[in-house]
Amino acid sequence: KAGVTQTPRYLIKTRGQQVTLSCSPISGHRSVSWYQQTPGQGLQFLFEYFSETQRNKGNFPGRFSGRQFSNSRSEMNVSTLELGDSALYLCASSPGAPYNEQFFGPGTRLTVL
Amino acid sequence: AQKVTQAQTEISVVEKEDVTLDCVYETRDTTYYLFWYKQPPSGELVFLIRRNSFDEQNEISGRYSWNFQKSTSSFNFTITASQVVDSAVYFCALSSGTGNQFYFGTGTSLTVIP
Numbered sequence: 001k002a003g004v005t006q007t008p009r010y011l012i013k014t015r016g017q018q019v020t021l022s023c024s025p026i027s028g029h030r031s032v033s034w035y036q037q038t039p040g041q042g043l044q045f046l047f048e049y050f051s052e053t054q055r056n057k058g059n060f061p062g063r064f065s066g067r068q069f070s071n072s073r074s075e076m077n078v079s080t081l082e083l084g085d086s087a088l089y090l091c092a093s094s095p096g097a098p099y100n101e102q103f104f105g106p107g108t109r110l111t112v113l
Numbered sequence: 114a115q116k117v118t119q120a121q122t123e124i125s126v127v128e129k130e131d132v133t134l135d136c137v138y139e140t141r142d143t144t145y146y147l148f149w150y151k152q153p154p155s156g157e158l159v160f161l162i163r164r165n166s167f168d169e170q171n172e173i174s175g176r177y178s179w180n181f182q183k184s185t186s187s188f189n190f191t192i193t194a195s196q197v198v199d200s201a202v203y204f205c206a207l208s209s210g211t212g213n214q215f216y217f218g219t220g221t222s223l224t225v226i227p
Contacts, residue, residue: 031213043204043217056214088156092215099146099165099208102215104158
């Protein structure tokens, strides 16, 4: 099976812009979760989508949003970028039941200038 | 509240030494799962193990072993006869409640010196 893919792998944006990141989960997986990884805060949960519905949400401002399509692919959007949004954004997929192990993609490295 | 603590920020060992990575967790849920992931320099997190709260049996997989103790809320990870390829950041994570939200520790950076 193909693994989790994320596009783009690298992105450079300026403050105030918006950005959309994409994630394709493992075939058959219906849950997609997004995490932000920074040196200072570590790995922080953004949100999880399951069957096109947001099932869980972390403690991030409304500038961070996401969606999931019928084929389970997911997108994450960040509006009005701030310098502090520079991070590695990781997508993880799992079959969907609680407590399943999650399989992570290679991440998208976002740099905000 | 859910919390995972990995007190060891960085560890260096010489190749072939054994090393234990500590993980302490907090949760009020009776049903929960614990995980270990490895993040090599390439950046992709690699799943290592999953353990549920009702199974305190230790597990061994090759050079890797895990010790789960509910009495001390710990889920420690030991690498026996470490190798250079083991150099990575290791994360412990907790999953409890509904959905698939993972609570990660801050990670332990392991360097194995040849």
